[in-house]
Amino acid sequence: MFSPALNAHKPLFLSNSNNKPFSSPFLTQQPLFFLRLSKTHFKPTTTLSVSATLIPSSPSPSIQQHYQPYKPPPSPIPSQYKSLDTPSRLEILSNRLGLWYEYAPLIPSLFQEGLTPSSLEEATGISGVEQNRLVVGAKVRDSLVQSNTDPEIVASFDLGGAELLYEIRLLSASQRAAASRYIVLSKLDAKGAQDLARAMKDFPRRRGDKFWENFDYTLPGDCLSFMYYRQSREHKKPSESRANALQMALEAAESEKAKSLVLKELEEGGERKEREDGEIADGVPVPVVRLKIGEVAEATSVVVLPVCRSEDGERKILEAPWECRGQGEFGVVVAEKGWERWVVLPGWEPVLGLGGGAVVVAFPDARVLPWKANRWYREESILVVADRGRKEVKADDGFYLVTLDGTGGGFKVERGSDLKERNVVECLGTVLMVVRPPRYDTDDQMNDEDWN
Known part of the structure; x- marks a missing residue:
């Protein structure tokens, strides 16, 4: 145990070589104490002097790390x-x-x-x-x-x-x-150079489109030609707009394969113009379009169409508004009657010139459409745009909107040839186009051959 006498605190004072009290402004006025744990008197040990020159000096890491703001390189002035x-x-x-x-x-x-x-x-x-x-x-x-x-x-x-x-x-x-x-x-102007750059950037994303392989990606002219060729397919066949787009595609094409394809399309269009009007009406092209993200916002013209569900009956189709137009300086959309479901689509050629009667049917599964046999498609919702003003089943290769087995319990799309075999001469409307939902990737595109 510690003795109270031995454990008493004794002040320790510092002194210099002249036995004078040592003072410093950094020392407090309170004395320093040591706790003695034994009877043995304190004996100072031998003092060692260490020279500062023997210790390698190294600056603190914090001193070495200086903040240096980013300075851009100087401009390469001539x-x-x-x-x-x-x-x-x-x-x-x-x-x-x-x-x-x-x-x-x-x-x-x-x-x-x-x-x-x-x-x-x-x-x-x-x-x-x-x-x-x-x-x-x-x-x-x-x-x-x-x-x-x-x-x-x-x-x-x-x-x-x-x-x-x-x-x-x-x-x-x-x-x-x-x-x-x-x-x-080619002596292109600024607008032509802009179209060329866009066509070259967009061409790889069009893989899977019809006749994409006929154009050479390494040739800028073929990329531009393919853009004009795609634009031609958005117009009616035959039409002046389609012929002009094909002519531009032919002038831009560089490879012989691309030129042959575009030239063939032009010649076929000329032959169709020479036919009788009745023969021209037999063909019913049905484009399948995937809506792009932001395409509606960038479109120069849009259409607003009423939408029905696939499970709605025939009565719902008949009740849908027949006409919807923009009025006034601001183009305020006005419908002839109230309706709860609408869709806004770009002003594509098949529906832009339609006076009235267009209606959209929303299907939750694209496989309800008459695709080719032994072909699998990703399950996704689609919009079928139909013209209620054309109810007569005319073309064998046309597609028409009808009710399921004539019961009125829902809708489906059938070929004209299949309807004629069952002696069906009237439908709910002729299919104008099919719209697929927007998606970032462009795989699994449906080609026009799917309707053959």
Whole structure:
């Protein structure tokens, strides 16, 4: 046990070599105490002196890690402009001194010096849109040079080529080289270059569309031709709009395989014009379209149609509004009667010119349609657009909306030939088109051959 006498606290004072009390502003006025646990008197041990020079000095890790804000690399200003000050660079932009791709790098360099697009527009007269076009066009031109594009092709953009090169900015380096050559050889304007770039970006996503394999992905002209060819299929056959789209597809095509396909479509359209009107009416094309995400918002015209469920009876079809139009300066949609279910679709050719009588039937399963045998399709909902004004069953290869076994307990789509075999001469309406729901991927596309 500890003795109270031995465990008493005794003050310990510090002193220097002159036996004078040691004082420091960093020491408190309270004495320091040590707790003695035995009777043995405290004997100081030998003091060791350690030189600070023997300890390797290493800065604290926290001192080494300094925050360094990101600084963008300097703009690659052409050598002839590097020695110029800000007023001189502004003068070059104001007077367009030199070729456009030479003074275009001055724009980002002035931004780094504190100018804004609006202040630069005031000083030089170059709008913000044109500033962006010049900078991006110059970068696209540099990529063409780096990819060893034909110098003559690159030189073709020296005068006013920023707008053309800007349109192909989203293409890869190899696609830019091919697109630039096609733009020069075909003498495309900015709108043509924009269509070309869109067609080249969209072509891979169209895999599975009818006759897609007849066009060569590596040829920009074939990509553009396929876009026009798809547009031709959205028009009635035959029609002037369809013929014009096919003619544009033929002019744009580069491969012989694509040219042969488009030319064949043009010739068939000409033969159909020479036939009698009764023969033309026999053919009933039924396009199968997958609605794209955002397509309704981007459409220049839309249609609003009443919708019935597949399990509704014939009475529901008859009660649906016959006509729905936009009125006034704002195009306010007005229907002849109230209805609870509506759908908005882009103004596609089969339904855009329809005066009235169109109705939509929503089916929860696409397999209710008369597809080819031994073919499997993903279960998905569809919309069948039918014309109630055309109830007569005429064409064998046409498709018509009827009730299930004539009981009125629901709807289905049947071929004209099947209905004629059962002596059915009247239906609820002729099918105009089938709409599939939007989806991010484009696999499992239904082709037009599915209706043959």
